[in-house]
Amino acid sequence: MTIAITGGYVVPVDGDPIDSGTVLIDGSTIAAVGTATDVHIPDGAERIDARGQWVLPGFVDAHAHLGVHEDGEGWSGNDTNEKTDPNGARFRAVDGIDPHEIGFDDALAGGVTSAVIKPGSANPIGGQTVAVKTWGRTALDLVFREQVSVKSALGENPKRVYGEKDKTPATRLGVAATIREAFTEARNYAARRDHAAAEGKPFDTDLTYEALNKVLDGTLAWDQHTHRADDIVTAIRLADEFGYRLIVNHGTEGHRIADLLAERDVQVILGPLFTARAKVEVRHRTMRAAGILDRAGVRLAITTDHPVVPIDFLVYQAIVAVKEGLDPASALRALTANPAAMLGLDDRVGSLRPGIDADVVLWSGDPLDIYNRAMRVFVGGRDVYRFDPERGEGVVADRLYRERPATT
Structure with a gap:
């Protein structure tokens, strides 16, 4: 038609x-x-x-838990965090999506037609993200890119979750070490796999390390949950060490090191912005952050982190960011072209042009x-x-x- x-x-x-x-x-x-x-x-x-x-x-929310943390469904609809393994690279958000969550209807009302659904931030390595449209009857209809990135978390969340269990990682040192060890073992796994292939020998597939090697070879981005400026710098150091494509998620204190982020060409998915300073690492949250990052030259997207902020409030966050200094044209890009380009989805969404x-x-x-x-x-x-x-x-x-x- x-x-x-x-x-x-x-x-x-x-x-x-x-x-x-x-x-x-x-x-x-x-x-x-x-x-x-x-x-x-x-x-x-x-x-x-x-x-x-x-x-x-249509707007693109680059960091949401739509369908895996169902709004209004309580514990039974919350499949965001598998808190049993610090390295959950094999976990896939697509396996927990309920397309009949009310949030999908809210998204349409807010002009949001695409979202990247991510596992939560309880684990240092949380799992694989998926790009979906906000209308469809099943996950088969919704999904338009099944593997987009691997979600990782630094800072307070994994430190608290595993610290309460008296197991590693219970500190920032332990969180970074868990990530470093995982990538080191992924490299070793790839070497053993490739050697076995060259020798024509059988080799047991490990889904966790297969996923991490897709990060190492650039197939998947590394979505790094991080709030504090020092944790953002740790994310940069780890990315330098292993050579993967880093995207900072949340970036609450990113405005404090905006010049560094611009210099290193680190992209930021900022938000949620409509939240209280409910934990220590977001105490420097400010609505001025978007404008500061944009003026420094950082490619910026804005997120709701739905259901932390309802997904139909995505545009309202941009409106307030404009009030606090974000350029209006940059605000529209932060809702459309920027998140699409960051996550390699701009061949499908994020602008109006022939062929997409x-x-x-x-x-x-x-x-x-x-x-x-x-x-x-x-x-x-x-x-x-x-x-x-x-x-x-x-x-x-x-x-x-x-x-x-x-x-x-």
């Missing part, structure tokens, strides 16, 4: 805004973006009048104006959300299979 969204203020993110622009959707992908004269609309296409509205790519997924959101106006809202959301070209002004609420396309009545 071909859909033409016409007359809106089109913000491709990776190019200049287009007044009275057209976005042409062909099936599940974007076919063309441009002015009314640039884009040919084929006969029979469904036309959507977007006059008075802003048209943007048709994840398109029509806003009532500038999304960085708190009074505006997502009016209509397309995921992969499918019309999945509409705001109904008469009801004063959004309507999400049904995620359930409905058996059709038998025909005679």
Whole structure:
């Protein structure tokens, strides 16, 4: 099916805004973006009048626990942390996702069409992350990149979890050592595996070290949970030691070393921003951090860490960050192109350009104006959300299979 969204203020993110622009959707992908004269609309296409509205790519939350830590479900819906092994590289977030968590509907209402779902931060090495769309009936529908990165944690969380068990790692020294030992053994494992292959001998596969070797060879990024500036520097030192691609997650004190992060080209997924200073390592949290990092030249994404902050509040965090000094254009990039590029997803999401997924959101106006809202959301070209002004609420396309009545 071909859909033409016409007359809106089109913000491709990776190019200049287009007044009275057209976005042409062909099936599940974007076919063309441009002015009314640039884009040919084929006969029979469904036309959507977007006059008075802003048209943007769907937002990307680069660090969420959507579906694995189900909002409102208590312990039974919390599969975020497997707290039984400090090295959980073999654990996969995709195995715990419930696509019927209410958070997926909230995401659509907030214009969020993609999220990278991550294990929690109880372990020094928590497991593998997965990129999903926010509409689908099963994990088979949701997932568009099954392995994106490996999640790791420094600082207070793993230190507390294993310290309470009187086992390693109970200190920052122990946490760093656990990570260092894991990568060292992964290298040794790869050498033994490759030698066995060269000799034509059988070799037992270890899923933990296979995952870590994908980090070492650059296939997967290393998502490092870290808040304090000293822990961020430890993350940099470990990345230098083993040569993997580091992405700082949370980065609460990143603004204190913004120049270093920029110099070392370390990217930061910042947030959640709407939280209390509930533990010692976030005592220097500030809404000014996004602007400081951006002005220093650090590539920045903003996250909710859902359900820590509800995922539909992603844009509100950006709005307040703009109020506290973040450039508005940088704010939109922090919700779209930046998280997509950081995690190697920009071939599918994060902008409006031909050939990528048709994840398109029509806003009532500038999304960085708190009074505006997502009016209509397309995921992969499918019309999945509409705001109904008469009801004063959004309507999400049904995620359930409905058996059709038998025909005679």
